[in-house]
Amino acid sequence: xxxxxxxxxxxxxxxxxxxxxxxxxxxxxxxxxxxxxxxxxxxxxxxxxxxxxxxxxxxxxxxxxxxxxxxxxxxxxxxxxxxxxxxxxxxxxxxxxxxxxxxxxxxxxxxxxxxxxxxxxxxxxxxxxxxxxxxxxxxxxxxxxxxxxxxxxxxxxxxxxxxxxxxxxxxxxxxxxxxxxxxxxxxxxxxxxxxxxxxxxxxxxxxxxxxxxxxxxxxxxxxxxxxxxxxxxxxxxxxxxxxxxxxxxxxxxxxxxxxxxxxxxxxxxxxxxxxxxxxxxxxxxxxxxxxxxxxxxxxxxxxxxxxxxxxxxxxxxxxxxxxxxxxx
Amino acid sequence: xxxxxxxxxxxxxxxxxxxxxxxxxxxxxxxxxxxxxxxxxxxxxxxxxxxxxxxxxxxxxxxxxxxxxxxxxxxxxxxxxxxxxxxxxxxxxxxxxxxxxxxxxxxxxxxxxxxxxxxxxxxxxxxxxxxxxxxxxxxxxxxxxxxxxxxxxxxxxxxxxxxxxxxxxxxxxxxxxxxxxxxxxxxxxxxxxxxxxxxxxxxxxxxxxxxxxxxxxxxxxxxxxxxxxxxxxxxxxxxxxxxxxxxxxxxxxxxxxxxxxxxxxxxxxxxxxxxxxxxxxxxxxxxxxxxxxxxxxxxxxxxxxxxxxxxxxxxxxxxxxxxxxxxx
Numbered sequence: 001x002x003x004x005x006x007x008x009x010x011x012x013x014x015x016x017x018x019x020x021x022x023x024x025x026x027x028x029x030x031x032x033x034x035x036x037x038x039x040x041x042x043x044x045x046x047x048x049x050x051x052x053x054x055x056x057x058x059x060x061x062x063x064x065x066x067x068x069x070x071x072x073x074x075x076x077x078x079x080x081x082x083x084x085x086x087x088x089x090x091x092x093x094x095x096x097x098x099x100x101x102x103x104x105x106x107x108x109x110x111x112x113x114x115x116x117x118x119x120x121x122x123x124x125x126x127x128x129x130x131x132x133x134x135x136x137x138x139x140x141x142x143x144x145x146x147x148x149x150x151x152x153x154x155x156x157x158x159x160x161x162x163x164x165x166x167x168x169x170x171x172x173x174x175x176x177x178x179x180x181x182x183x184x185x186x187x188x189x190x191x192x193x194x195x196x197x198x199x200x201x202x203x204x205x206x207x208x209x210x211x212x213x214x215x216x217x218x219x220x221x222x223x224x225x226x227x228x229x230x231x232x233x234x235x236x237x238x239x240x241x242x243x244x245x246x247x248x249x250x251x252x253x254x255x256x257x258x259x260x261x262x263x264x265x266x267x268x269x270x271x272x273x274x275x276x277x278x279x280x281x282x283x284x285x286x287x288x289x290x291x292x293x294x295x296x297x298x299x300x301x302x303x304x305x306x307x308x309x310x311x312x313x314x315x316x317x318x319x320x321x322x323x324x325x326x327x328x
Numbered sequence: 329x330x331x332x333x334x335x336x337x338x339x340x341x342x343x344x345x346x347x348x349x350x351x352x353x354x355x356x357x358x359x360x361x362x363x364x365x366x367x368x369x370x371x372x373x374x375x376x377x378x379x380x381x382x383x384x385x386x387x388x389x390x391x392x393x394x395x396x397x398x399x400x401x402x403x404x405x406x407x408x409x410x411x412x413x414x415x416x417x418x419x420x421x422x423x424x425x426x427x428x429x430x431x432x433x434x435x436x437x438x439x440x441x442x443x444x445x446x447x448x449x450x451x452x453x454x455x456x457x458x459x460x461x462x463x464x465x466x467x468x469x470x471x472x473x474x475x476x477x478x479x480x481x482x483x484x485x486x487x488x489x490x491x492x493x494x495x496x497x498x499x500x501x502x503x504x505x506x507x508x509x510x511x512x513x514x515x516x517x518x519x520x521x522x523x524x525x526x527x528x529x530x531x532x533x534x535x536x537x538x539x540x541x542x543x544x545x546x547x548x549x550x551x552x553x554x555x556x557x558x559x560x561x562x563x564x565x566x567x568x569x570x571x572x573x574x575x576x577x578x579x580x581x582x583x584x585x586x587x588x589x590x591x592x593x594x595x596x597x598x599x600x601x602x603x604x605x606x607x608x609x610x611x612x613x614x615x616x617x618x619x620x621x622x623x624x625x626x627x628x629x630x631x632x633x634x635x636x637x638x639x640x641x642x643x644x645x646x647x648x649x650x651x652x653x654x655x656x
């Protein structure tokens with residue numbers, strides 16, 4: 001057992017850089033290595049003074065890393081990487097394809113058990129902290145109703161989808177919650193609201209010179225799954241404006257629960273996040289989960305977990321007696 | 329192992345009545361008995377159709393109750409009842425004398441271990457859900473700052489203190505959070521705020537005819553610990569107005585955390601409660617904790633716990649796979 005928890009980072013995109021930046025706030029952890037699929041690995045320049053290695057050499061690091069944080073994407077990286085690395089490392093990831101979580105949990109659980117390791121999957125803020133809030137709220141008031149609103153914030157998937165259109169230089173998409181819908185919920189109404197009714201979408205697009213903006217706008221608004229079911233606004237701005245005013249990966253949202261008890265007494269619970277940097281905040285959550293994963297492993301637990309399974313105190317650097325004294 | 333979790337209620341004040349009212353929302357639980365110190369116990373009339381027994385006969389119920397919810401007060405009841413009953417029942421309580429929690433935890437832990445039982449202490453919303461929020465927020469962003477605001481809501485302790493003054497027929501005290509202080513925190517400031525700076529106190533008092541109102545007001549405002557450190561407003565109203573307009577035990581509050589990551593990115597987390605009935609909401613939390621206590625006991629765990637120690641999924645009637653599918 002090492003003095004500090006040795007963290008490995010697999011994938012050096014926004015999330016990986018967030019882990020690198022935020023680990024310094026956790027004196028019980030140290031960054032041990034960064035893994036990349038770039039070839040040669042040495043061509044990846046990182047800020048921290050730690051080894052950079054190719055992902056394929058990760059198995060050689062099995063005994064030098066306590067928890068590997070998987071910073072790849074849910075669409076293309078994690079479905080394979082999750083089970084693969086769970087067999088040789090304790091891992092934490094932010095797998096967020098909601099519909100596929102049960103299947104992913106099963107695959108990672110089997111791999112982690114076979115390898116004698118522990119994994120925490122689908123950590124972050126949604127899934128993650130927002131999931132926890134939904135669970136606590138519904139456990140406490142089982143006949144209440146829970147609403148999740150996302151935004152105002154940047155959806156990276158939707159931004160990518162717009163960037164992929166012909167004639168688009170760059171673009172960013174904000175998901176905007178409907179404040180009047182949130183207001184109705186806070187007032188104790190329990191409307192049946194679809195995701196579409198709770199949110200609108202706003203795109204800022206920098207188009208190529210001479211591009212057919214009417215066509216781009218139409219293609220965005222008609223894009224199935226991403227935009228066609230939403231009220232979408234498209235605004236064309238210059239590339240300079242886009243880079244200057246829309247460079248931050250802000251996000252956030254609200255989980256709101258309303259319930260009644262006794263003779264019609266109303267109860268409102270609400271959790272909200274306003275994040276300047278979605279990847280840095282998500283990285284912070286993953287680090288707390290890495291601590292918990294390490295402690296669960298030390299206790300002898302094996303297999304895959306979600307934040308639902310983690311005793312909250314295991315996330316905190318402070319131990320039981322300090323948290324009881326200062327936070328309870 | 330019984331089909332449903334058999335709940336006992338010890339103490340039939342506001343909180344005990346809340347448990348009786350809210351247990352029906354939890355089909356996996358049933359009310360088994362209510363214990364009272366009234367003599368004879370049968371003189372206590374309750375709504376539910378279950379036995380009422382004297383507290384001293386509780387030991388005879390050891391095998392007929394899965395979890396006993398202690399609904400007594402923190403000042404006079406729980407310090408003795410907690411350890412006493414933890415030796416013979418799985419228990420849940422809402423012990424909320426913050427400064428004495430570590431000592432209480434130790435006493436209950438020893439008793440529960442000696443008796444081979446499990447206890448969840450200091451559950452509710454503060455301590456309880458608010459504590460959990462402070463813990464999650466600080467675990468995720470360890471260098472941020474957390475603020476707790478209470479109210480607007482009725483402080484039963486402060487109301488009692490005013491009622492005890494000569495010439496007072498009845499009274500109610502509202503704790504009011506300073507919205508401008510909360511606003512500063514939400515704006516990312518990290519002011520050093522005392523409890524006094526975050527809250528004011530508002531008393532509605534019905535005085536006896538001919539009572540010296542100036543003296544009553546002075547005695548309230550100068551009352552050490554309760555009021556002398558606060559900006560306190562005293563308003564005299566008729567007994568009819570008091571009973572008509574101020575009959576509800578409303579409460580609530582906010583836990584707000586601000587932090588920075590990376591190159592000055594700001595993050596705001598906030599949890600808020602607005603409760604029409606403090607005791608009924610608290611009872612709801614205690615019931616979820618009773619479910620967790622029962623499950624921990626079935627798993628073979630023994631001793632005292634707080635909500636910090638409880639894997640969130642254990643609070644929910646739904647199991648792991650259902651919560652993963654519907655809430656994660």
